[in-house]
Amino acid sequence: MTAQYVYGVTFAATVIPENLTGIDGAAVTLVTHGRCGAVVSDLNAGRPLGTRYDLLAHENVLASLARGDTPVLPFRFGAAMSGAGEVAGELLSDNKERLLADLEQLAGRIELVVKGRYDNGSAYREVLAEEPEILEIRERIQGLPEDSTYNERVHLGELVAIAMAAKQAADGERLVAALSPYAERLATRATAREDEAANVAFLVERDRRAEFEKAVEALGEQWAGRVRLRLLGPMPPYDFVSSGSGQEAA
Amino acid sequence: MQSPVAQRQQGAVDRSGATALGDVVELILDKGLVIDAFVRVSLIGIEVLSIEARIVVASVDTYLRYAQAINGFSVSGGTS
Numbered sequence: 001m002t003a004q005y006v007y008g009v010t011f012a013a014t015v016i017p018e019n020l021t022g023i024d025g026a027a028v029t030l031v032t033h034g035r036c037g038a039v040v041s042d043l044n045a046g047r048p049l050g051t052r053y054d055l056l057a058h059e060n061v062l063a064s065l066a067r068g069d070t071p072v073l074p075f076r077f078g079a080a081m082s083g084a085g086e087v088a089g090e091l092l093s094d095n096k097e098r099l100l101a102d103l104e105q106l107a108g109r110i111e112l113v114v115k116g117r118y119d120n121g122s123a124y125r126e127v128l129a130e131e132p133e134i135l136e137i138r139e140r141i142q143g144l145p146e147d148s149t150y151n152e153r154v155h156l157g158e159l160v161a162i163a164m165a166a167k168q169a170a171d172g173e174r175l176v177a178a179l180s181p182y183a184e185r186l187a188t189r190a191t192a193r194e195d196e197a198a199n200v201a202f203l204v205e206r207d208r209r210a211e212f213e214k215a216v217e218a219l220g221e222q223w224a225g226r227v228r229l230r231l232l233g234p235m236p237p238y239d240f241v242s243s244g245s246g247q248e249a250a
Numbered sequence: 251m252q253s254p255v256a257q258r259q260q261g262a263v264d265r266s267g268a269t270a271l272g273d274v275v276e277l278i279l280d281k282g283l284v285i286d287a288f289v290r291v292s293l294i295g296i297e298v299l300s301i302e303a304r305i306v307v308a309s310v311d312t313y314l315r316y317a318q319a320i321n322g323f324s325v326s327g328g329t330s
Contacts, residue, residue, distance in 0.1 A: 003294055006285060043296075050299030052271055059274045077278040078298040079285035086292035095288045124323040138320065157313030160320050192276070194319065220262030230264040232273060238281035 001083035004031070005043040006091070007061045008236065009099050010072040012037040020064055023049070023057045031084050033092035036099050039065065039072065040087060043080055050077075066236045069206070071107040073099065074236040102241065109184065109203050110234035114216055116175060116197035116227040123195065127163045134159050164194060171227065172198040178219045180249035182212040187239040187246040197227045201239035203246060209234070 005023050012032035020028040022041035030037040039061065058077050065072045081087050092099065118124075128135050137156045141149040168191050175198045180186055183202035191199050204212045213231065220229040240246045285293065 008282075043294075048297035048299050055271065055274050055278060058278050062278075074278070074282040076280075076282040076284050078296060080294040080296050081285075081289060082292040082294055086289075090289050090292050091285075099288075121323045124320045128320065128323060134320070153317040154313050156320070157315065157317035160316040161313055164316070189276075194316065216263055217261050224262050228264065229262065235277070236282075238277050241281075241283050 001085075003043040004038075004040040004081050004084055004087050006075055006079040006081060006087065007039040007041075007058060008065075008072045008074045009092070009103070010037050010039060010065065010070055011035060011103060014039075014065070014070050014072075017064055017068065020061060021057070022061045023054050028061055031087045031092070033088040034096055036092045036096055036103070038087045038091055040084070062236045066110060066234050071103055071109075072236045073102055073106070073241050074238050106203075106237050106240065108206050109237065110206055110209065111201055111237045111239060112183075112204050112209070112212060112231060112233040113199070113201045113235070113239075114175060114179065115199045115230045115232065116171065116223070117193075117230070118195045118197050119226055119228045121195075122226045123164060123167055123197070124160075126167065127160060131159065131163050134163065168197060172200065175200060175219065179212065179215050182208055182215050183249040185240055185246040186249045189239070201246070202249065203237055203240045 005026075007022065007028070010030075012030070012035050014030060014037055016028055016030050016039070022028045023043065026041035026043070028039060028041045031040055032038075041061075055077060062072060062074045081091065128138075134156065137152055137159070141152045141156070146153070172188060172191075176186060176188065179200075179202060183204050185203040187201045189199040189201060191197070202212065216229060216231050223229065
């Protein structure tokens, strides 16, 4: 009995691309039961997982399937089961109604993620122009020793953080308003970096992908020089798998 | 600050897969179905190396970084 690393669940009829390899270069195969199939590879469970190669391998297996027209429910990193028989039984057979319902619901849809980053400090420049107090404090402490201006610097930074958060929220709303007409659902993700303007995942019907991408291009042109947009995907619906996650795109 | 990594640029939008490690980490560690919700008996506990979360916590350190960051920029109108 060989341990199985589980990437995700798809329909049993799915054809795994030839030569697709996963963690440790192991061949990716499909374990099926009824209409469901689990995407797995053999795992030598002798070491901790989580190197960059492990993470990239997990993502690559799922992205390869998403780029083909395969609907797949992605599992979070680190799912492993004791053997292929257990995958067929305890995972697929015991959960078949729920897995099939989720697969049917997501079939024909892809996840596209749009990230925006303020170009070349544009947000800081806008904040300086829009918030006289910030500019004033900055001028006042310029050139003074750091030790004597500690409190002012903390206060300055707090004001900048608040202004940046308001800017990110407003830009996130503008991005959602521009793109949600072309999507079915959306999930706003927390912005993780100071210079990040927005980070939103959209569930888009395959037939509407071109329309959606055109709208992203249009927004990118509108924001040229201010916010640089990145479009990621198509990827498996990571943000929309637990039932009801994400919100309706208006 | 353009990334030197070969990226297909088309018009005003960068397109790429989620191949940057940061993008991948954000996806597969935080999102996706959790297998424990489906399986109990035949799960194998594998140790997953903890990856430092890249979460910006509002804290004094963060504020000081902002204060530092805004030093490098000059005021400009909304348009530039």
